[in-house]
Amino acid sequence: MSVTPFQQAVYDLCSQVPKGHVTTYGRIAKALDSSPRAGNPRTPRSQLREVGNALRRNPFAPRVPCHRVIANNMFIGGFQGVWDLNGATAPKKLRLLKSEGVEFDSRGIITDTRKVFDGFQVKEM
DNA sequence: TACAAGCAATAGT
């Protein structure tokens, strides 16, 4: 499958998240909203799904730090399409993030919300 | 090529 422009934008934004930081779906959606394409009125709500969709497919599996994307409610979120801390992939995501300096509590909530990255540079298309 | 269904969520009520 080929990569769509939307996915490129999403992955680019994901790549902008520095090591040891995380971001949220809302932030990405908002960043995308800052570089709208004419004639495409969209709302952050719809973009959330698009972002999640793109990341879930994740054609750039380990190349894109999709594990640095968490939910806006500070929940770590899912991984590889599985939204379950007891799943097979979530612990992996937790360990990955922890190795980068981002810690979560036993419920999967980030302990240091200051590590949420919010300085996306919107790339012009 | 065309159509239909689904989605790692969020905001508002």
Next chain:
DNA sequence: ACTATTGCTTGTA
């Protein structure tokens, strides 16, 4: 706490 939302991606006919 629950419900509604909304555009893009993916898969199949």
